[in-house]
Amino acid sequence: MKQRLLNVSIQTKIAGIVIGIIVMIVVLLLSAVTYTEIKQLYANKNSLSLQTAKTISFVPAVKEALRDQDGERLEALTKQLDIPAQADYIVIQNRQGTVLSHPNEAMIGIEQAFQDGYKAAVFGGYYNIDSSKWIGPSVTGKAPIMNERGNVLGVVTVGYLKENINDVVAHRLRRNIYLSILAIIVGFAASYMLARHIRKDTLGLEPREIATLYRDRAAILSSINEGVIATDKKEKVTLINETAKQLLQLNDRDVNQTIDQVLPDVHQGRLTKQTPIVNQEMHINRRTIIVNMAPIIKENAYMGTVMTFRDKTDVTEMLDTLSEVKRYSDDLRAQTHEFSNKLYVISGLIQLEKYDEALEMIREEANDDQQINKLIFDQIWDSKVQAVLLGKMNKASEKKIDFQVDDQSQLDRLPGHIKSSDIITIIGNLIDNAFDEVLKQNNRYVTFSALDIGHDIIFEVTDNGSGIREEAIQDVFAQHYSTKSSDNGEHRGYGLYNMKQAVEALRGHIEIDSNEYGTAITAYMPKEREEGS
Numbered sequence: 001m002k003q004r005l006l007n008v009s010i011q012t013k014i015a016g017i018v019i020g021i022i023v024m025i026v027v028l029l030l031s032a033v034t035y036t037e038i039k040q041l042y043a044n045k046n047s048l049s050l051q052t053a054k055t056i057s058f059v060p061a062v063k064e065a066l067r068d069q070d071g072e073r074l075e076a077l078t079k080q081l082d083i084p085a086q087a088d089y090i091v092i093q094n095r096q097g098t099v100l101s102h103p104n105e106a107m108i109g110i111e112q113a114f115q116d117g118y119k120a121a122v123f124g125g126y127y128n129i130d131s132s133k134w135i136g137p138s139v140t141g142k143a144p145i146m147n148e149r150g151n152v153l154g155v156v157t158v159g160y161l162k163e164n165i166n167d168v169v170a171h172r173l174r175r176n177i178y179l180s181i182l183a184i185i186v187g188f189a190a191s192y193m194l195a196r197h198i199r200k201d202t203l204g205l206e207p208r209e210i211a212t213l214y215r216d217r218a219a220i221l222s223s224i225n226e227g228v229i230a231t232d233k234k235e236k237v238t239l240i241n242e243t244a245k246q247l248l249q250l251n252d253r254d255v256n257q258t259i260d261q262v263l264p265d266v267h268q269g270r271l272t273k274q275t276p277i278v279n280q281e282m283h284i285n286r287r288t289i290i291v292n293m294a295p296i297i298k299e300n301a302y303m304g305t306v307m308t309f310r311d312k313t314d315v316t317e318m319l320d321t322l323s324e325v326k327r328y329s330d331d332l333r334a335q336t337h338e339f340s341n342k343l344y345v346i347s348g349l350i351q352l353e354k355y356d357e358a359l360e361m362i363r364e365e366a367n368d369d370q371q372i373n374k375l376i377f378d379q380i381w382d383s384k385v386q387a388v389l390l391g392k393m394n395k396a397s398e399k400k401i402d403f404q405v406d407d408q409s410q411l412d413r414l415p416g417h418i419k420s421s422d423i424i425t426i427i428g429n430l431i432d433n434a435f436d437e438v439l440k441q442n443n444r445y446v447t448f449s450a451l452d453i454g455h456d457i458i459f460e461v462t463d464n465g466s467g468i469r470e471e472a473i474q475d476v477f478a479q480h481y482s483t484k485s486s487d488n489g490e491h492r493g494y495g496l497y498n499m500k501q502a503v504e505a506l507r508g509h510i511e512i513d514s515n516e517y518g519t520a521i522t523a524y525m526p527k528e529r530e531e532g533s
Contacts, residue, residue: 010206011195018191026180038169045160046128049141053158056081057143066145066153071108074101088161091134094154120144120155137162227309233302235259249285288312380411384423392431406449417529422502429499430461437465460522468514
């Protein structure tokens, strides 16, 4: 039974609760009103009966008729005086208790002892009393009739039957009940409309379903690695997930604030029309953030905006990782291809029984590798730089490029804040760009130099290409800029752009020296990480 009650729809619950409250209030009000009316009606009858009795007792004609024992005259006077009060009965007795006026003519002339009228007959008192003496249970008012000298001549009793009073109460109660039923019907209709309106606002969902959605939404938002902010149609922030709080340095106090107060950079960067914004870079709190904005449109009306934020560092690291894998793959392919060619030559010489030439070729290759390895491993101590240079050596050999490491190079292990992705991006792009530049030359020379003297780490790559025009030097680091064609569908113009981004992220700078005989590009990076960077 309890489970069935819990599964009742919210519309039924609201209607039932509202109707229950209305019925309870109506019953309480009906009881209070009925009780008040009963008390007031009886009080009015008490006051009216006593006032009428006093009025009759003060009339001189009544006193004169009572002195003369003129019952007919008393009867006529009481009927005349009772017109405003409309009492159920009026009884007049003389001093001895003889009834001189009564609605029932059979009672006239009969002597009735003063029981409940004793105080009026003996002491001349005016009072009310509940009595059943004359006709039935009544509310009565009693007053003495006195002569000019203050002597009691008789007693007048004015009564209202309780039966008639109760009939009036019942009539008023029925009227109140009808009004209460009408109020309950109106309340039921209003509660039904309210329940339907609430159900419409909740999209027909029950509270348990809303609670489940809320828990699911909270779990989803907390698991998203992107910052999420939602605004309403007045551009007030309605939601901020934990990632957005950490990324944009916000807190719960920013909810219900307008977006221009919370993130003025985002507000100024929005388009004037409610159109989506995809992958737009914005500088927020000294960080480069990739922002996406999607308007919420319902029935062609703007309802708000959902914004996602992602630190460009995460995207850059992902791209660098992919680039690193691709570079290693290319270098390994080049190395495999080069050694395969050499092995084919050695195999052919052995098959031709030219053993001396085969040994000489093996000796030359061993000497070249030994010299290269000795220079790289003895003067450059950082394993990340060693790995990149070894890969590029094989790639240069495949492309018939004379790639040399300057014998004056000297490089200790790099600081921890310079990551592998930075090295691959900087050195790899510098060398690859130089390789591309010398391919159109008959003699192809590329030299790499590394120094860590002083406060900076310096990487320099020199080539004997055709050089860079002076007016194009400022554009070589721009995104999508390239002097090479892309007929093969390869996207170009990212290498030096990514390299420049990596150098500037390390608070370094780049210099270019170029003429018609070649180009030298030098990258400077501080050894110590600047505070706050």
